[in-house]
Amino acid sequence: MGGVRKALKINILRDNNVKYTKHKIGEEALYSFQVLWYAKSVAFIDKPLYNYVQRGDSQSHLKVDDPWGGVALAMKDKVQEMDLYPKFANTINAFLLTASAVSANCLANNYPFSSYLTEVKRCRRRLSEVIDKKYPIDKNNMSGKARIVGWLLQHGFYLLIWVLAKLKSMRK
16 A cells, blocks of 8 residues: 555544654555555556556665565554554564565575575574564465564564575566
C-alpha cells in the first residue's frame, strides 16, 4: 500500500501528526499503518488510476544489507507509543522476521560467502534481540519465501540461504 494509492482527509495527518519516515526503503509502512488506524472508514478503488514505473536506479533497487530492519523497528516503537503493542505484537514479530529474511537474502547477494557468514550471523543475533519471545510470530500473514528464509535463518542454515539467493539471482 504505497503512499500514492491513498486519498484521505488532511485532518487525519494533521490531527495525529502522521508523516513519512526518513527511511530510504519502506518509508510508507509506518505512514500507511497510522492512516489506516486513524481513518474512520476505508474504501478501495478497483481500477488503475496511474502507471507505476520501476526504474533500475530507483531507491527500491539500492544495494543495501538491511532494507527493512529500521522500518520494522520504527513500527515496533510506534505501536508501543500508541499503546497498541499487545494487539499487534505478533504482527510486529512477523515484520521483524520478514525484515531479517530479506536482509539475509540481500547479504547473500552483496558479499562473498566468507564475509556473508559473518554478516548473516550478526543478522540472526539482531533478530533474536528484537523479536518479542512473549508473543508468537504471525506467520500466516508472511509470504512463503519470508517464512522459509526466516526459518532457515532462525535455525542457522546459512549456507542454504546463500545457495538459494544465488540460484534466484541466476534466474534473473
